[in-house]
Amino acid sequence: MEPSLASSPVIEFRDVAYALPNGQPLLSGMNLQVRRGETLVLLGRSGSGKTTTLKLVNRLLSSSGGEVRVNGAPTAETDVIRLRRSIGYVIQDVGLFPHFTVERNIGLVPRIEGWSPERIQGRVQELLHMVGLEAHLASRYPHQLSGGQRQRVGVARALAADPAILLMDEPFGALDPLTRDQLQREFFSLQQRLNKTVVFVTHDLREALRLGSRIALMESGRLVTVLSPQDFLRSTDPLAAAYVQAFGGGLDSPANRGAS
Amino acid sequence: MNLLHFLMQNREQVLELTLEHLWLVGISTLLAVLVGIPLGILSAHWPVWNKPVLGTANIIQTIPSLALFGFLLPVPWLGDRADRLAILALTLYALLPVIRNTYTGIRGVDPAVVEAGRGMGLTPNQLLFQVELPLALSVILSGVRVAVVVSVGLATIAAAIGAGGLGEFIFRGLAMVNNQLILAGAIPAAFLALSADFGLGWLEKRLRPR
Numbered sequence: 409m410e411p412s413l414a415s416s417p418v419i420e421f422r423d424v425a426y427a428l429p430n431g432q433p434l435l436s437g438m439n440l441q442v443r444r445g446e447t448l449v450l451l452g453r454s455g456s457g458k459t460t461t462l463k464l465v466n467r468l469l470s471s472s473g474g475e476v477r478v479n480g481a482p483t484a485e486t487d488v489i490r491l492r493r494s495i496g497y498v499i500q501d502v503g504l505f506p507h508f509t510v511e512r513n514i515g516l517v518p519r520i521e522g523w524s525p526e527r528i529q530g531r532v533q534e535l536l537h538m539v540g541l542e543a544h545l546a547s548r549y550p551h552q553l554s555g556g557q558r559q560r561v562g563v564a565r566a567l568a569a570d571p572a573i574l575l576m577d578e579p580f581g582a583l584d585p586l587t588r589d590q591l592q593r594e595f596f597s598l599q600q601r602l603n604k605t606v607v608f609v610t611h612d613l614r615e616a617l618r619l620g621s622r623i624a625l626m627e628s629g630r631l632v633t634v635l636s637p638q639d640f641l642r643s644t645d646p647l648a649a650a651y652v653q654a655f656g657g658g659l660d661s662p663a664n665r666g667a668s
Numbered sequence: 669m670n671l672l673h674f675l676m677q678n679r680e681q682v683l684e685l686t687l688e689h690l691w692l693v694g695i696s697t698l699l700a701v702l703v704g705i706p707l708g709i710l711s712a713h714w715p716v717w718n719k720p721v722l723g724t725a726n727i728i729q730t731i732p733s734l735a736l737f738g739f740l741l742p743v744p745w746l747g748d749r750a751d752r753l754a755i756l757a758l759t760l761y762a763l764l765p766v767i768r769n770t771y772t773g774i775r776g777v778d779p780a781v782v783e784a785g786r787g788m789g790l791t792p793n794q795l796l797f798q799v800e801l802p803l804a805l806s807v808i809l810s811g812v813r814v815a816v817v818v819s820v821g822l823a824t825i826a827a828a829i830g831a832g833g834l835g836e837f838i839f840r841g842l843a844m845v846n847n848q849l850i851l852a853g854a855i856p857a858a859f860l861a862l863s864a865d866f867g868l869g870w871l872e873k874r875l876r877p878r
Contacts, residue, residue: 466787492789503784507802516798517788565788575787 417441418479418573418605419465425473426460434460435629438474447599447606448634449616451651452626458609461626462575465607466495478573493517496566496604500578502558504550510536510561511546517569535564540594556587563595567602574606580615592618613655617641625651671851678852682837686856689833692826693819693860696755700762700815705808707763708770709796722771725764733757733822737829754823754831761822762815769811773804806876813868820861824853834860 419442426435450458463469515528539560711718827835837853
């Protein structure tokens with residue numbers, strides 16, 4: 409392996425474009441690098457191309473121009489099933505399998521990867537604990553859980569096969585404010601321990617400042633700028649400034665977020 | 669009661685015709701399931717196939733059953749034996765509810781669930797057999813239930829081309845203007861339809877995802 413691997417980006421967009429089959433462009437001229445162990449937040453309003461960007465990473469969408477690289481290899485040339493199994497994926501609607509118990513939901517990828525039942529069971533228990541769920545919930549069905557519990561299971565499921573990369577599409581967007589606050593805090597401390605490379609989509613600046621190592625601001629299918637949370641608050645970029653203004657005062661400054 | 673007396677007296681023939689009837693319905697339903705579910709999956713996954721497949725099944729449904737039996741009669745291998753012909757015709761009629769419900773069932777699976785499954789790296793087959801089909805099962809089964817109930821009724825007409833079944837009694841009764849004979853065919857047929865409806869309905873409820 410090259411010696412520069414540790415510092416080379418885990419995910420890299422090189423002049424990536426994406427257009428719908430009817431030719432309507434959703435994303436263009438995208439250049440972005442995600443570093444190992446960081447949480448890169450894609451921030452922008454609806455339709456700005458955040459989710460499109462995210463789905464290009466695990467090839468739920470295929471770019472119509474340019475190149476997306478994961479761990480140095482172009483995703484277009486990687487086996488798509490292997491690629492997706494090496495990347496955790498969490499979405500707002502969670503998408504738990506309603507006919508599976510919590511345990512089977514979390515253990516699905518390990519199971520199809522051929523893990524032994526004992527190992528899966530152990531891993532499920534470990535993950536439940538990790539995301540703050542009690543062990544007895546393993547035998548419940550998704551409809552027997554609260555929204556917050558469901559999203560915790562969604563996170564546990566994404567972490568099941570211990571992927572190095574985690575893609576999260578507004579994972580806490582559908583939760584009530586108190587639950588969201590709690591999950592954000594827990595996710596932040598979990599991420600401190602696990603050191604995954606995370607790409608996190610949100611339209612909530614507060615969430616972006618709280619969780620992100622860097623914030624990539626998007627608008628109309630383009631990347632506007634990439635800033636650290638501190639720089640974002642001081643940015644003179646009109647769009648960034650507009651965001652800061654829209655969210656008003658009392659924004660969580662990154663300096664004290666570790667205390668929460 | 670006269671009818672009861674008749675049924676008891678001819679119980680061997682009643683039983684034989686009932687079994688024949690069940691055979692016609694059973695085999696044709698099985699064939700319709702074997703053909704219809706894949707066609708339903710096809711049209712759910714590839715929208716191009718949706719219109720031709722459902723359209724054809726729809727058109728078949730509109731052909732009057734007696735006419736369809738008549739159309740198929742001169743077909744070489746088929747026309748040789750009446751039960752083959754009847755089974756084919758019943759299969760064709762049973763296709764529409766099976767295809768349509770398979771399509772509806774699969775399309776009705778929560779898109780978030782499918783997206784999560786794809787994002788996790790399930791292969792298309794794993795997604796189909798572990799997620800889509802299990803979640804669509806109760807809807808598919810309700811299509812099968814409709815197919816069976818309709819088939820039980822339609823199969824009585826198969827006696828017109830000599831395929832046997834409980835329609836024998838009905839046609840004989842019509843020819844002899846004997847209401848009792850008609851009822852001897854109609855009542856067991858209705859009973860078959862009701863029990864199939866009840867049995868499959870029960871199964872459907874048990875399989876419904878929460």
